[in-house]
Amino acid sequence: MDQPTIGILHPGSMGAAVAACAATNAADVLWCETGRSTTSAERADQFALTPVATLAELLDRSDIVISLCPPAVAEDLACVVAGQRFAGVYVEANAISPERATRIAALLGPDATVVDGCVVGSPPVGGKTPTLYLSGPPDATERVEALFAGTAVLTEVLGREVGKASALKLAYASFQKTSRVLVALAVGMAREYGVDQELIEVASRRTDSYLSEPQYVAKTAARAWRWGPELEEAADTLVAAGLPPEMLHAAATTLARWNDVKDDSELTLTDALNRLAQS
CATH class of the missing domain: 3.40.50.720 (NAD(P)-binding Rossmann-like Domain)
Known part of the structure; x- marks a missing residue:
């Protein structure tokens, strides 16, 4: 051929x-x-x-x-x-x-x-x-x-x-990318009370936890402009399956706070968390 x-x-x-x-x-x-x-x-x-x-x-x-x-x-x-x-x-x-x-x-x-x-x-x-x-x-x-x-x-x-391939992608993305958002929220909360390093230490005992990789938050922020719409697509898929979409809508809303740092490879963890804390 x-x-x-x-x-x-x-x-x-x-x-x-x-x-x-x-x-x-x-x-x-x-x-x-x-x-x-x-x-x-x-x-x-x-x-x-x-x-x-x-x-x-x-x-x-x-x-x-x-x-x-x-x-x-x-x-x-x-x-x-x-x-x-x-x-x-x-x-x-x-x-x-x-x-x-x-x-x-x-x-x-x-x-x-x-x-x-x-x-x-x-x-x-x-x-x-x-x-x-x-x-x-x-x-x-x-x-x-x-x-x-x-x-x-x-x-x-x-x-x-x-539709099968799309369903696989969004099922995987629903967990993987929402988990990265949860890391940002967890580390941000702990930082507010001065226990962020202790949180990371606790999480590091579980090598499969995203919480042991807080440096990835900055990469998440730089990719938020793409990940947000992807999670909205996944939310639509949950609705079609009769499942609640609120978690993914909420994650997409959180990601939108980072839309102005599109593909910023110089962004630090501190910068990303500061932007996340702004209303």
Whole structure:
């Protein structure tokens, strides 16, 4: 089988690294430079992605398109792609609810074949090996598996039903990311009473506790602009399952206090906790 041409929407830190892995088994990997930031352009250049001038050109040339973007814009982006009548395989790999994934599949059909996907793990750089979970039509999931064969991106197919991969991602994110928020609240409370170091000492006796990693709070703050919308998606999924969403709504509200420190790699634990304490 001829090597496919891949389109990536959009080359963020995860998307660009995943696209670079796909290049191993692809004829070319395209990204649309129109409207993207200088940082995106530099990142795409770093990973040797091929720029094109318009989304229409990217879609016209691509056999497989991978959507990796902030979850809040995933459906709007799919609408734009649907308007271009894209007819290849569309990998919806964002952290969105199964219901939203199903809507996107309906939106893009019957022209495109939609594969529901989710990435669990860190971007595939520096020895990291995330897993791309897939669900959808077997012919399409097999093509995506082949795309990442022998690369740092592992793949696992969950079944034929669109929504399974999204459900796995949000189930995992619900605990993992909410737990990071709880660490910030717990350490912030203890600091108010001068017992934060004692709290960390207690937590360090349990090596599986996020409380033993308070330095991660600053990273949580820098990623809050992405994690908040993801938890809102997870809350919607809880509602659909008849479960209470208040915990995740509350966590998303907490994360919103950090929206103004987007991707700030210089943020300290003290800075993050101070911002969290501001009304």
